[in-house]
Amino acid sequence: MVRPGDDLAAVCAEALRAARMPLVAHDVLVVASKIVAKSENRLVPVAQVVPSERAEALAVETDKDPRLVELILRESVAVSRARPGVLIVRHRLGFVSANAGIDFSNVDGTDDLALLLPIDPDASATGLRRSLEVAFGIAPIGVVIADTHGRAFRRGNVGVAIGVAGISPILDQRGSHDLFGRELRATIVPLADQLASAAGLVSGEAAEGRPLVVVRGLELDGATGSSAELVWPPSEDLFA
Amino acid sequence: MVRPGDDLAAVCAEALRAARMPLVAHDVLVVASKIVAKSENRLVPVAQVVPSERAEALAVETDKDPRLVELILRESVAVSRARPGVLIVRHRLGFVSANAGIDFSNVDGTDDLALLLPIDPDASATGLRRSLEVAFGIAPIGVVIADTHGRAFRRGNVGVAIGVAGISPILDQRGSHDLFGRELRATIVPLADQLASAAGLVSGEAAEGRPLVVVRGLELDGATGSSAELVWPPSEDLFA
Numbered sequence: 001m002v003r004p005g006d007d008l009a010a011v012c013a014e015a016l017r018a019a020r021m022p023l024v025a026h027d028v029l030v031v032a033s034k035i036v037a038k039s040e041n042r043l044v045p046v047a048q049v050v051p052s053e054r055a056e057a058l059a060v061e062t063d064k065d066p067r068l069v070e071l072i073l074r075e076s077v078a079v080s081r082a083r084p085g086v087l088i089v090r091h092r093l094g095f096v097s098a099n100a101g102i103d104f105s106n107v108d109g110t111d112d113l114a115l116l117l118p119i120d121p122d123a124s125a126t127g128l129r130r131s132l133e134v135a136f137g138i139a140p141i142g143v144v145i146a147d148t149h150g151r152a153f154r155r156g157n158v159g160v161a162i163g164v165a166g167i168s169p170i171l172d173q174r175g176s177h178d179l180f181g182r183e184l185r186a187t188i189v190p191l192a193d194q195l196a197s198a199a200g201l202v203s204g205e206a207a208e209g210r211p212l213v214v215v216r217g218l219e220l221d222g223a224t225g226s227s228a229e230l231v232w233p234p235s236e237d238l239f240a
Numbered sequence: 241m242v243r244p245g246d247d248l249a250a251v252c253a254e255a256l257r258a259a260r261m262p263l264v265a266h267d268v269l270v271v272a273s274k275i276v277a278k279s280e281n282r283l284v285p286v287a288q289v290v291p292s293e294r295a296e297a298l299a300v301e302t303d304k305d306p307r308l309v310e311l312i313l314r315e316s317v318a319v320s321r322a323r324p325g326v327l328i329v330r331h332r333l334g335f336v337s338a339n340a341g342i343d344f345s346n347v348d349g350t351d352d353l354a355l356l357l358p359i360d361p362d363a364s365a366t367g368l369r370r371s372l373e374v375a376f377g378i379a380p381i382g383v384v385i386a387d388t389h390g391r392a393f394r395r396g397n398v399g400v401a402i403g404v405a406g407i408s409p410i411l412d413q414r415g416s417h418d419l420f421g422r423e424l425r426a427t428i429v430p431l432a433d434q435l436a437s438a439a440g441l442v443s444g445e446a447a448e449g450r451p452l453v454v455v456r457g458l459e460l461d462g463a464t465g466s467s468a469e470l471v472w473p474p475s476e477d478l479f480a
Contacts (some may be wrong), residue, residue: 072346081478081479083478086478088478095393095394096392096393101425112438127425150282150480151391151392151430152391152392152393152477152478152480153335153336153392153471153472153477153479153480154335154400154430154433154470154471154472155410155428155430155469155470155471155472156410156428156429156430156470157428157429157430158430158433159425160394160435170395170396186362187397188395188397189396189397190391190394190395190396190397190441191441193394193398193435194438194440194441195441197398197434197437197438198434198437198438198441200429200434201431201434201435201438215246229395230394230395230396231393231394231395232393232394232395236328237392237393238321238323238328238392239321239392239393239479240392240393
C-alpha cells in the first residue's frame with residue numbers, strides 16, 4: 001500500500017527484499033504507474049473539480065460525470081473519439097488512451113479521489129533506477145513504468161510503457177540480417193512495451209495486487225531513451 | 241526449416257525434444273504463423289499474379305507492386321488506410337493489419353514467393369494441440385499461433401494471436417474484486433495476445449530464428465475459444 005509522500009524506491013527495495021527477489025545487474029523492474037502516481041500524490045478530490053462548458057457538453061456526449069471529463073480534458077491535448085461511455089484522448093504525455101489514463105475506480109461518492117498519471121514518468125523511472133541501483137549496489141538496471149491501455153482494433157487492455165530508464169524503449173533492427181542473410185526491412189521492436197505487456201501476464205489486474213514485476217535475463221547495454229519514442233507523433237498517426 | 245507438406249506437429253515435437261523442452265501439462269506453445277503457413281503451402285508465385293484494375297490503382301496510391309497489392313486485396317475484406325508505403329486492411333480473418341499479414345520478405349525478383357497467412361489458424365492451432373498432446377502424452381496444453389502486427393498509435397510491431405486452441409483468448413475479469421473488495425469494472429485481458437507478445441521478447445524477429453516459444457506456469461482450465469474474440473467487429477471498431 002503506497003501512500004502520498006512515500007519514498008517509492010525505499011518501498012520497492014523493501015518489498016523486493018521481503019519477496020527474496022533482490023535486484024541484480026541487468027534486471028528490468030516493471031512498476032505499475034498507479035503506485036508511482038500515489039507516491040507523487042496525484043490524487044484529486046473530485047468534489048472540488050468545477051467542469052468547464054466544454055466538459056459539460058462532452059459529458060453529455062459521453063454519458064460521463066462532467067467533473068471526470070474536466071479532469072480528462074486537463075490532462076489531454078486533443079480528443080480522439082467521443083461516444084456514449086467512451087472518451088479517447090491524446091494525453092499531454094503524447095500517447096492516445098481512454099480517459100487520459102485517470103483511475104476513477106475509487107470514485108463513487110462526493111469525497112472521492114481520482115488518480116492522475118505521474119507528472120513525468122520518464123523522470124520518475126530515472127529516479128527509481130538511480131535509487132535502486134544504489135540500494136542494491138548493482139548496475140545497470142532498467143525501470144519501466146507501466147500503464148494499461150486499450151487497443152484500437154483489438155479487444156482488451158495490455159500493458160504499455162509510459163516511463164522508461166536504463167533501457168532503449170525501441171530496438172531498431174532494420175539493417176540487421178535474417179537466417180538467410182537477407183536484410184530485415186521493417187523490424188522496429190517496442191521493447192519497453194513488450195516488457196510492460198509481459199509483466200501483465202503475472203501482475204494481474206487487481207488494484208495494487210502485484211505492482212512490481214522483475215524481468216531477468218536481458219542484456220542491458222546501459223542505453224536509455226524517452227518513452228515518447230514509443231508513440232507516433234500526431235503528424236504520423238494514421239488513426240487517432 | 242519447415243517446408244510445404246511437412247507434418248508440423250512432428251517437426252515441433254522433434255524440435256522441442258532436441259532442445260530438451262518436452263511439453264508438460266498446462267504449457268502453452270506459441271508458434272510463429274510463418275511456419276504454420278509454410279507447412280500448409282501458403283506460398284504464391286508472385287509472377288503468376290494478375291493485378292485487377294483496383295489493385296493497379298491502389299498500387300499507384302501506395303507505391304507498391306500491383307501484384308502484391310492484388311494478393312493483399314484477395315486476403316482482405318476492406319481497406320482501412322492507404323498512403324505511400326502503407327496499406328492497412330481488414331483481413332478476411334477479421335483483424336486489421338498492414339499488408340494482410342502477407343510476408344513479402346522473399347520477394348525481390350520474378351520467380352519469388354509471397355507467403356500468405358494460414359487458411360484457418362484456429363483450426364491449425366487445434367490440430368497442433370491434439371497432435372502434441374498425443375506426442376507428449378500430456379493434457380491439456382494450449383497453442384497460440386502468433387503473427388506480428390503494427391499498432392495504431394504506437395511505434396513498433398508486437399506479437400498478436402491469430403489462432404488459439406486450449407486457452408480462453410480473453411479473460412473477462414469484470415465482476416471480480418480488487419484488494420479492497422471493490423468490483424473491477426473494465427478489465428478484459430487479452431490473454432492470447434499477451435502470450436504472443438511475451439513470446440516476442442525471446443523469439444526475436446530473424447525469420448524463423450526461434451519460431452517456437454514455451455510458456456510454462458499458467459493454470460489452463462481446458463477452456464478454449466476463437467481468436468475472433470480478440471478483435472473488435474467492424475460495428476464496434478472506432479478506428480479502422
